[in-house]
Amino acid sequence: xxxxxxxxxxxxxxxxxxxxxxxxxxxxxxxxxxxxxxxxxxxxxxxxxxxxxxxxxxxxxxxxxxxxxxxxxxxxxxxxxxxxxxxxxxxxxxxxxxxxxxxxxxxxxxxxxxxxxxxxxxxxxxxxxxxxxxxxxxxxxxxxxxxxxxxxxxxxxxxxxxxxxxxxxxxxxxxxxxxxxxxxxxxxxxxxxxxxxxxxxxxxxxxxxxxxxxxxxxxxxxxxxxxxxxxxx
Amino acid sequence: xxxxxxxxxxxxxxxxxxxxxxxxxxxxxxxxxxxxxxxxxxxxxxxxxxxxxxxxxxxxxxxxxxxxxxxxxxxxxxxxxxxxxxxxxxxxxxxxxxxxxxxxxxxxxxxxxxxxxxxxxxxxxxxxxxxxxxxxxxxxxxxxxxxxxxxxxxxxxxxxxxxxxxxxxxxxxxxxxxxxxxxxxxxxxxxxxxxxxxxxxxxxxxxxxxxxxxxxxxxxxxxxxxxxxxxxx
Numbered sequence: 001x002x003x004x005x006x007x008x009x010x011x012x013x014x015x016x017x018x019x020x021x022x023x024x025x026x027x028x029x030x031x032x033x034x035x036x037x038x039x040x041x042x043x044x045x046x047x048x049x050x051x052x053x054x055x056x057x058x059x060x061x062x063x064x065x066x067x068x069x070x071x072x073x074x075x076x077x078x079x080x081x082x083x084x085x086x087x088x089x090x091x092x093x094x095x096x097x098x099x100x101x102x103x104x105x106x107x108x109x110x111x112x113x114x115x116x117x118x119x120x121x122x123x124x125x126x127x128x129x130x131x132x133x134x135x136x137x138x139x140x141x142x143x144x145x146x147x148x149x150x151x152x153x154x155x156x157x158x159x160x161x162x163x164x165x166x167x168x169x170x171x172x173x174x175x176x177x178x179x180x181x182x183x184x185x186x187x188x189x190x191x192x193x194x195x196x197x198x199x200x201x202x203x204x205x206x207x208x209x210x211x212x213x214x215x216x217x218x219x220x221x222x223x224x225x226x227x228x229x230x231x232x233x
Numbered sequence: 234x235x236x237x238x239x240x241x242x243x244x245x246x247x248x249x250x251x252x253x254x255x256x257x258x259x260x261x262x263x264x265x266x267x268x269x270x271x272x273x274x275x276x277x278x279x280x281x282x283x284x285x286x287x288x289x290x291x292x293x294x295x296x297x298x299x300x301x302x303x304x305x306x307x308x309x310x311x312x313x314x315x316x317x318x319x320x321x322x323x324x325x326x327x328x329x330x331x332x333x334x335x336x337x338x339x340x341x342x343x344x345x346x347x348x349x350x351x352x353x354x355x356x357x358x359x360x361x362x363x364x365x366x367x368x369x370x371x372x373x374x375x376x377x378x379x380x381x382x383x384x385x386x387x388x389x390x391x392x393x394x395x396x397x398x399x400x401x402x403x404x405x406x407x408x409x410x411x412x413x414x415x416x417x418x419x420x421x422x423x424x425x426x427x428x429x430x431x432x433x434x435x436x437x438x439x440x441x442x443x444x445x446x447x448x449x450x451x452x453x454x455x456x457x458x459x460x461x462x463x464x465x466x
Contacts (some may be wrong), residue, residue: 008241008380009380011378011379012378013378045246053325077251107313145244145245145246146244146404146405146408147405147406148405148407149406149408150403150405152409154404156390171426172379172381172382172383172385172425173378173379173380175382175424175425176380176382176385176409179412179413180409180412180413180417183412191408192405192408193404193405229416
């Protein structure tokens with residue numbers, strides 16, 4: 001039996017899964033997808049800006065945000081639109097993101113395979129998850145311990161796609177996400193707290209970008225761990 | 234401004250609220266409402282069966298469950314249907330319930346007023362909450378740290394009623410609950426994990442009972458605390 005379970009939040013006691021899709025749709029995992037789409041060969045996820053700076057050795061690019069904007073000395077903010085316009089063939093990016101990295105670390109503790117998912121790569125991410133295992137979990141990053149409607153919606157869209165591949169839904173979080181996924185993406189995402197915070201910074205266009213379904217076939221996959229950094233490619 | 238916020242789970246860091254509605258709809262808070270409806274003057278919520286036994290001094294009735302069923306030496310299980318048939322005028326009930334009591338304790342730490350809510354008393358509970366304060370929170374008990382679709386649905390129904398009283402919804406949890414509340418009660422509740430577990434014990438009729446909207450005007454309100462017990466009336 002193939003099963004999919006949505007976790008609305010990265011709680012302390014996550015059950016094991018073969019494959020875990022990590023979702024931080026506004027904006028970390030959307031931006032991560034666009035980094036790979038732009039030619040990046042390795043994406044290092046770190047939790048803090050100082051950690052990212054300390055990891056840079058030769059030629060790595062730094063991405064991150066403070067209050068939605070690019071920090072001093074960084075090459076990129078956390079904007080998938082900005083990344084989409086860049087040519088980054090064969091480069092390495094060190095990407096500082098608080099909630100997304102925290103969730104990815106939780107996933108790495110309990111899953112054999114960890115993938116980063118967003119609406120941009122949802123069809124490809126669901127297909128790859130289905131290829132990699134029969135027990136798939138979808139982990140919503142949320143925001144500082146609070147559930148994010150944007151992440152839960154995206155989890156519902158991914159779960160829907162796995163159902164179409166013959167997976168069975170397990171648990172109440174999965175059912176709630178599936179109900180939410182019946183709504184259209186853009187208004188749902190735009191009503192989330194994460195989107196409202198970005199709109200206040202004048203970054204509302206990023207939300208519209210993140211709401212696009214299936215723009216990319218690239219699915220960041222956890223390859224290794226170096227200290228506190230998780231390396232995706 | 235009057236505001237309502239839904240908390241999908243009793244997490245560690247709950248913000249303060251003037252009034253908190255605690256929801257454990259299958260079955261603790263539904264049963265609690267029926268105890269008051271049946272004439273009970275004081276309802277003591279405790280976390281464990283042993284605690285409940287230890288609190289009994291003279292004539293109090295014991296309610297609780299082990300795997301859905303009435304424990305040895307107890308007067309009632311945790312069944313609202315069973316309680317609805319009883320005549321309990323002026324009696325005191327000591328009600329052992331794990332998730333519901335845990336959530337009520339969390340609520341008591343951050344709120345001035347704590348009320349127990351279910352679908353059975355939803356219209357009365359929303360009205361009383363609106364009378365008691367302008368910052369209302371709805372706390373879903375969930376099950377052993379997992380979100381319950383049954384509780385989130387009920388929270389959405391309560392939030393809808395508060396919106397009709399002029400309250401503004403705050404936060405993503407509230408929006409998700411409001412989306413869920415657009416569905417009909419009975420199939421939604423019956424699809425929840427809590428309901429499926431009861432159905433396996435042959436107690437599916439209790440879920441149908443809990444799905445009835447507005448059967449009672451009684452709203453259990455926290456009056457005082459005695460040791461680890463919370464006394465509602």
